[in-house]
Amino acid sequence: MPDHVLDPVPDLxxxxxxxxxxxxxxxxxxxxxxxxxxxxxxxxWHRTVERAAExxxxxxxxxxxxxxxxxxxxxxxxxxxxxxxxxxLPAPEHARLLSxxxxxxxxxxxxxxxxDAVLEQVPAAEEAGIVVLTxxxxxxxxxxxxxxxLVARARAAIGDDTTASYRLTSYCGxxxxxxxxxxxxxxxxxxGVLNALRSAARYVEDGAEIVVDRPWxxxxxxxxxxxxxxxxxxxxxxxxxxxxxxxxxxxPQTFVRGTLRLDGWLRAWGTVFEELKAGDDARIAALARELxxxxxxxxxxxxxxxxxxSLEVSVDAGEDVGGGGDAGxxxxxxxxxxxxxxxxxxxxxxxxxxxxxxxxxxxxxxxLALGVRHILDGSLPVGLSRAxxxxxxxxxxxxxxxxxxxxxxxxxxx
Numbered sequence: 001m002p003d004h005v006l007d008p009v010p011d012l013x014x015x016x017x018x019x020x021x022x023x024x025x026x027x028x029x030x031x032x033x034x035x036x037x038x039x040x041x042x043x044x045w046h047r048t049v050e051r052a053a054e055x056x057x058x059x060x061x062x063x064x065x066x067x068x069x070x071x072x073x074x075x076x077x078x079x080x081x082x083x084x085x086x087x088x089l090p091a092p093e094h095a096r097l098l099s100x101x102x103x104x105x106x107x108x109x110x111x112x113x114x115x116d117a118v119l120e121q122v123p124a125a126e127e128a129g130i131v132v133l134t135x136x137x138x139x140x141x142x143x144x145x146x147x148x149x150l151v152a153r154a155r156a157a158i159g160d161d162t163t164a165s166y167r168l169t170s171y172c173g174x175x176x177x178x179x180x181x182x183x184x185x186x187x188x189x190x191x192g193v194l195n196a197l198r199s200a201a202r203y204v205e206d207g208a209e210i211v212v213d214r215p216w217x218x219x220x221x222x223x224x225x226x227x228x229x230x231x232x233x234x235x236x237x238x239x240x241x242x243x244x245x246x247x248x249x250x251x252p253q254t255f256v257r258g259t260l261r262l263d264g265w266l267r268a269w270g271t272v273f274e275e276l277k278a279g280d281d282a283r284i285a286a287l288a289r290e291l292x293x294x295x296x297x298x299x300x301x302x303x304x305x306x307x308x309x310s311l312e313v314s315v316d317a318g319e320d321v322g323g324g325g326d327a328g329x330x331x332x333x334x335x336x337x338x339x340x341x342x343x344x345x346x347x348x349x350x351x352x353x354x355x356x357x358x359x360x361x362x363x364x365x366x367x368l369a370l371g372v373r374h375i376l377d378g379s380l381p382v383g384l385s386r387a388x389x390x391x392x393x394x395x396x397x398x399x400x401x402x403x404x405x406x407x408x409x410x411x412x413x414x
Contacts, residue, residue, distance in 0.1 A: 013105050013129040015376045016082030017041050020106075022070060022097065023088030024055035026187060026297070027111070027137070029357045031365025034404070036064040038373050043078070045070035072096060079104035084375050086110070086368065090192075094118050102128050107375050111137025111368045113235070114386065126383040135386040136371040137364040139172035139307060142401075143257070144387040145367075145394040146170070146309040146347035146408075147244045152391035153412060154313050157343045160247040163316040164342070165207075167253050168244075170309040171222060171231045173260030174360045177302035177352045182295050183265040185303050187360040191288035197276055198284075201233035203256040209238060215258075216273055219266045224308045225348060230265050233258040243386065250313065260306055302352055305359040307408075310346035343414035351407065366406050370397060 018041040021032055036042050042065040046052035052067030068074070075097075079085070083106040087097045094110055095117035101108040102121060107130045114134045125132045135141055147170060158164055174187035186193065201215040212218045215232045222231040237257040246252070275287050353359040371387065374380050388394040402408070 010126055010129040010382055012131070012378060012382050013082050013107070015084065015107065015378060016080055017376065018080065018083040019043070019086060019372060019376075020045060020068075020075060020079070020083060021065075021086045021088065022075065024052065025088060026358065027361050027364040028055065028088055029059070029361025029365040031362075031367075031369030032065070033059060033061055034366065034369045035372060036061055039376060040064075042066070043068050045075055072100060076100045076104065079106045081105040083107070084109060084372055086372055087112075090189075091115060092117075095121065098125065098132065101125070101130060105130055107131040107133070109133040109136060109368060109372050109375065111135070111141055111364050113140055114384070119384075122384045129382055131375050131380045131382060132384045133371045133375060133380060133387075134384065136368045138305065138360070138367070139170075141367045141387050142349065142363065142408075143170050143172055143307060143309055144243075145398050145401075146307070146349075147240070147311075148388065148391045148394035149398060149410075150309065150311040150345045150347065151244050151246055152395070153345055154311055154343050155245075155247060157414065158250075158313050158315060161249060164250045164313050165253045165316070166246070166250050166255075166311060166313045168246075168255050168309075168311045169222075169231075170257040170307075171224075171229075171260040172307040173229070173305070175260070175262050175304050175306065177304040177359075179262055179264075180295075181268065183262040183268040184295070185301060186292065186295060186297055187303060187358070189288070190292045191285060194272070194276065194284055194288055194291075196234060197273075198279070199235065201235060201237070201258070203233040203237040203258070204241075204252045205254055205256070207251065207253050214273075214277070216266065216269070219261075221263070222260070222308075224260075224306060225350065228263045229306070230261045230263055231258050232261075245391065260308070302354070303358050303360055304352045305349065305363050307349040307363075308346065310344070312341035312344040313414075315342040341414065343412075345410070345412040347408055347410050349406075349408040362406070366401060366404065367397065370400055370404075 017039050019035055020043050022045045024046045044052045044065050045068040049067050049069045056062050056065055085101050085106055085108050087094050087110040091112040098108045098121050102124045105128050176185035200213045202211045215234055219230050219232040222229050233256050351359045388397045
């Protein structure tokens with residue numbers, strides 16, 4: 001007998017076909033309609049039955065999904081093994097929903113980053129045989145798909161064993177389609193926007209890890225499709241180097257995932273930043289309410305989503321990648337990126353909302369619904385998946401999103 005035997009992978013609980021979509025806020029859009037087209041057993045849970053019914057009517061889904069009044073106990077009582085719970089609730093609520101899913105052996109999906117409270121429950125979810133799908137919206141979500149695709153293309157062109165340096169940037173933002181004086185349009189709770197700015201960011205610049213306590217102080221200009229935006233880092237970018245499967249022999253010169261804003265945002269938000277520096281929680285909560293009142297989101301507004309992900313790889317001097325560009329222009333010595341990259345690629349999604357749906361709702365709900373459909377067809381593995389997780393599956397999702405009319409462009413050189 002071997003010294004130890006790997007534990008067998010638990011069997012996947014077969015999907016029942018029932019989907020419980022919890023919450024009908026600003027990010028619930030046509031993805032819900034796409035789910036209704038693939039299964040006739042969708043229930044929309046909202047604050048009251050009346051509010052759920054109103055949301056279904058707004059989405060043109062009356063009669064195609066069942067309205068429900070949400071409480072965790074009421075939802076749990078209806079869960080059966082193999083059902084799928086889709087959480088559109090604020091991120092702190094996900095762990096409680098996942099706990100109910102583990103107990104009832106129901107699958108779980110959301111568009112938010114993985115929290116520690118969710119991560120702690122993954123072993124129990126694996127033992128229960130359920131899928132835990134996270135980071136399957138826009139950002140995080142489509143940005144992961146773009147990055148996986150670019151990295152896979154670069155690896156095929158350059159080779160994993162080639163000594164190279166790279167720059168990867170991933171910036172996303174929801175902005176007003178028609179610029180306003182505030183240079184912003186709230187697409188989620190103002191307090192959440194302000195608190196995100198109060199969180200430190202870690203990223204790689206000039207080959208070194210950098211931490212900034214006030215992300216907006218690292219704001220810089222960024223050109224996308226000939227248009228100048230302002231971008232700044234957010235959260236912790238560094239773990240995504242491994243998640244995106246970048247070869248260990250390639251050295252990051254720049255690796256940053258961040259937020260995109262209209263040009264002029266830094267200046268327009270000057271008084272907000274002064275309040276954030278003071279750090280008074282009560283005052284910041286009051287400021288969030290003031291901003292919500294001063295800059296309300298109305299049905300007449302049109303939003304715009306811009307997601308730009310790019311990767312440049314430069315081969316070190318002396319390396320030969322068989323036509324991957326003039327290796328002499330790659331970074332030498334310490335692996336710095338100098339001159340023209342040996343390979344470069346970029347994805348751009350630039351979408352404006354219309355009278356039927358906001359751009360943010362479309363870009364969040366469509367990939368999330370696609371991920372749920374892959375839970376329903378049994379193609380996602382037991383345990384945690386952050387969006388599509390692999391390059392092959394990411395390309396499949398991108399092809400499917402493209403077929404469904406979510407437009408984006410890819411440019412590759414080298």
